[in-house]
Structure formats: C-alpha cells, structure tokens
Amino acid sequence: MFKLKATLAAAAALCLFSSGSVFAEEKVEVLHWWTSGGEAAALNVLKKDLESQGVTWNDMPVAGGSGVQAMTVLRARVTAGNAPTAVQMLGFDILDWSGEGVLADLNKVAEEENWDAVIPDAIKRFAKPEGVWIAAPVNVHSTNWVWANKAIFDELNLKQPATWDELITSLDKIKAAGYIAMAHGGQAWQDGTVFDSVVLATGGPEFYQKAMNELDEAALGSDTMKTVFDRMAQLRGYVDDNFSGRDWNLATAMVINKEAGVQFMGDWAKGEFLSASKKPGEDFLCFRFPDSQGAVLFNSDQFVMFAVGEEQRPAQEKLAMSVMSPAFQQAFNKVKGSVMARTDVDASVLDACGQQGQVDLAEANKSNKLFGSMAHGHGAPSGIKSAVFDVVTAHFNGEYDSAAAVEELAAAVQAAK
Numbered sequence: 373m374f375k376l377k378a379t380l381a382a383a384a385a386l387c388l389f390s391s392g393s394v395f396a397e398e399k400v401e402v403l404h405w406w407t408s409g410g411e412a413a414a415l416n417v418l419k420k421d422l423e424s425q426g427v428t429w430n431d432m433p434v435a436g437g438s439g440v441q442a443m444t445v446l447r448a449r450v451t452a453g454n455a456p457t458a459v460q461m462l463g464f465d466i467l468d469w470s471g472e473g474v475l476a477d478l479n480k481v482a483e484e485e486n487w488d489a490v491i492p493d494a495i496k497r498f499a500k501p502e503g504v505w506i507a508a509p510v511n512v513h514s515t516n517w518v519w520a521n522k523a524i525f526d527e528l529n530l531k532q533p534a535t536w537d538e539l540i541t542s543l544d545k546i547k548a549a550g551y552i553a554m555a556h557g558g559q560a561w562q563d564g565t566v567f568d569s570v571v572l573a574t575g576g577p578e579f580y581q582k583a584m585n586e587l588d589e590a591a592l593g594s595d596t597m598k599t600v601f602d603r604m605a606q607l608r609g610y611v612d613d614n615f616s617g618r619d620w621n622l623a624t625a626m627v628i629n630k631e632a633g634v635q636f637m638g639d640w641a642k643g644e645f646l647s648a649s650k651k652p653g654e655d656f657l658c659f660r661f662p663d664s665q666g667a668v669l670f671n672s673d674q675f676v677m678f679a680v681g682e683e684q685r686p687a688q689e690k691l692a693m694s695v696m697s698p699a700f701q702q703a704f705n706k707v708k709g710s711v712m713a714r715t716d717v718d719a720s721v722l723d724a725c726g727q728q729g730q731v732d733l734a735e736a737n738k739s740n741k742l743f744g745s746m747a748h749g750h751g752a753p754s755g756i757k758s759a760v761f762d763v764v765t766a767h768f769n770g771e772y773d774s775a776a777a778v779e780e781l782a783a784a785v786q787a788a789k
C-alpha cells in the first residue's frame with residue numbers, strides 16, 4: 373500500500389513538470405483599477421486568499437479611478453482574443469459584455485453555494501442577467517458621503533453640516549481659516565461623483581431617480597437641475613488652484629494631512645484613511661452628504677468571469693467562490709471602505725462608518741431610496757454616463773453657465789440614448 377502511494381505521488385510530481393498535464397498550474401489573471409494605497413491593501417486580501425489555495429495571481433492593474441481606462445484596455449484585450457480570467461467591473465458595463473458571448477457561466481457554483489438567496493436584487497440585476505450568473509459581487513460602495521478632517525472641525529468648532537446651507541457655512545469658515553475647503557481632483561468622473569450627490573441633495577430621491585436613472589427629459593431640463601448646476605458652480609469656489617487632473621486619492625490625502633477640510637467622495641476614500649492608520653471618529657468624520665440622509669447612491673464592484681479554457685476553470689471557480697465567501701467579504705470590505713454584497717454576513721466587524729453604511733443601505737432599500745450611482749456605472753449605460761460627465765466637467769470649468777448646462781445636459785443625454 374505504502375509503495376503504491378509513493379509511486380502515485382512520484383507520478384503526480386512528474387506530471388506537474390510536463391506541459392499540458394491534468395495537473396496544470398492553477399492561475400488567474402485579474403484586470404482591475406485598484407491601484408491606490410487603500411485599494412491595493414484590499415486587493416491583497418483576495419490575492420492572499422487565493423495564494424493560500426495554491427492559485428497563482430497574475431496582476432493586471434490599469435490605473436484610473438472609476439475604471440474608465442480599465443474598460444478601454446479590456447476592450448483591446450478581448451478584441452485581440454486574449455481576455456483575462458476575471459475583470460473588476462461596474463453595473464451597466466457588465467450588461468454590455470453579457471450580450472457578447474465571451475463570458476463564463478457561473479451557474480453551477482452559484483447554485484451549489486446558493487447565491488440567489490444572499491445577493492439583493494439591485495445587484496443581481498447586473499450579476500445574473502438573463503438567468504445566468506456571469507459575475508461575483510464583492511461589495512457595495514456608496515457615493516453620497518462626506519469625509520472630513522476632525523482636527524479642523526474641532527479647531528473651528530464646526531458641527532457636521534446636515535443641510536446645504538450649513539455645508540456652505542462650514543466651507544466658508546474652513547476657507548476663511550486658511551485651509552483648502554474642498555479637496556477635489558478635476559477629473560470627469562470625480563466631477564460626476566460630486567454631481568451625483570448634489571443632484572440627490574437638491575432635488576430629493578425621486579428627482580434623482582427620474583433624472584439619473586430614468587433619464588426623464590423634463591427632470592434633466594428642469595429648474596431644479598439649474599439649481600444643481602448653480603450649486604456645482606458654488607462648490608467650484610472652494611477648491612484649490614491645483615485641482616485640475618489630480619487623482620482622487622491625492623485629494624483624500626489632503627484631508628488626511630489637514631490641508632483640506634472635506635472631500636465629497638464614495639466610501640473607497642475610507643480605505644485611504646485606514647491605510648494611513650487614521651481612525652473614524654478620532655481623526656476623520658464620515659457623514660452623509662447634507663440633505664441626502666436616508667437615501668443611498670450605490671455601486672457594486674463585481675468580478676466578471678471571461679470564458680477560459682477547461683484547464684483554467686478550476687482556478688476561476690475558486691476565485692468566484694473566494695469572492696463570495698462570507699469570511700472573505702468581511703475581511704475585504706473592512707479594508708476597502710465598502711460594505712458586504714451578501715445580505716447574510718455579520719456587519720459588526722466593520723468600523724462605525726461601515727456599520728452606518730450597512731444600516732443606511734438596508735433602510736434605503738426598504739424605503740425605496742436606493743439608487744444606482746450615475747457616476748459609477750449603475751445609473752445608465754456608459755455612453756450616457758460619458759455624455760453627462762462631458763457637460764458636468766465643462767460647466768465646472770466655466771465653459772458655460774448653469775442655464776446653458778441644463779440645455780446641454782438634456783440634449784447630450786437625448787443624443788446618447
């Protein structure tokens with residue numbers, strides 16, 4: 373018996389070294405845009421998890437917040453017949469790819485692990501279009517947050533602003549004290565992220581849904597939308613002279629380093645504070661964008677699986693199962709700043725901001741105030757998102773006034789439909 377075992381082990385070892393053997397190396401190539409300090413730390417949790425299962429991780433990072441550049445690289449790779457194993461992707465981009473016949477089918481794993489029971493419909497809509505699971509959702513992010521430097525707030529005796537007027541009063545005081553009031557990076561998607569919050573805060577939840585999800589012409593061309601643009605112009609007065617082109621994580625660093633008072637950004641910003649060893653409630657504050665409390669604009673990072681050869685399937689399935697495992701979702705989201713994609717995972721492992729995020733998400737879902745973020749691929753297809761970004765950025769940079777911006781917005785969305 374012992375001899376037989378030894379012979380089998382030797383044969384297996386030999387196979388490992390011969391190419392094309394059934395014992396082919398298990399590996400995954402993953403395309404993603406998680407390149408900031410906090411993002412890389414979160415990704416590392418996944419890398420380590422797979423490596424502990426004997427799967428080699430080939431990293432394919434494409435820098436650029438919100439993934440616009442990553443999507444361009446992906447298109448080129450697939451056109452060249454060289455798709456990665458898995459790709460980080462957002463909502464409507466997933467739907468675009470689902471029709472192209474190049475994705476893997478995860479139904480077997482999903483059934484075995486009962487994904488249907490634990491992934492909410494708002495996410496399943498993208499992960500399982502037309503009855504086939506094509507992606508594994510790793511988290512839920514939210515964009516309508518404010519990240520503030522606590523020392524500056526304490527020094528100036530500022531309360532967390534709850535309304536737009538209170539926000540403006542706080543920004544004025546921060547500016548008057550010699551700090552940069554609003555840390556911002558002038559990139560289209562960052563302008564779009566601020567716009568997301570201002571639309572929600574100015575028009576309310578129903579208006580956000582009509583304008584940014586249903587693309588309703590009347591809402592897009594309304595007086596309320598003009599007020600939104602007026603407010604964007606007002607915010608423009610609180611950024612520093614060097615904002616143009618700045619990466620989002622460098623803007624977060626300005627809040628971390630007490631150069632700036634606040635940043636309006638999705639909760640991936642929290643990952644930057646944590647990776648700089650800052651603590652919520654002690655070093656920084658997190659609160660909902662004024663006048664948007666109760667509503668949540670969300671986006672979910674998913675790993676979309678591309679069709680790979682049979683020999684790569686086991687590693688691909690291991691990746692999908694890891695992403696969906698409850699323990700992994702806890703470990704990852706703690707670092708990333710997001711909350712769990714699964715509804716059945718204990719959120720008490722998260723810090724105070726994360727716990728608030730998880731509660732807000734559940735409550736917004738119950739009260740029909742949970743909406744897909746336009747700026748982060750969950751409001752409308754990417755052609756429309758780009759059209760919105762073009763107008764928002766041009767207006768933010770003073771190319772046209774608010775009245776013209778409203779007209780441009782309605783026309784651009786109509787043309788992109």
Ligand code: BGC
Nearest residue numbers: 411436437438513640673748
């Ligand atoms: C993604 C986040 C990412 C952020 C900045 C968002 O679209 O969902 O995971 O951290 O972009 O790159």
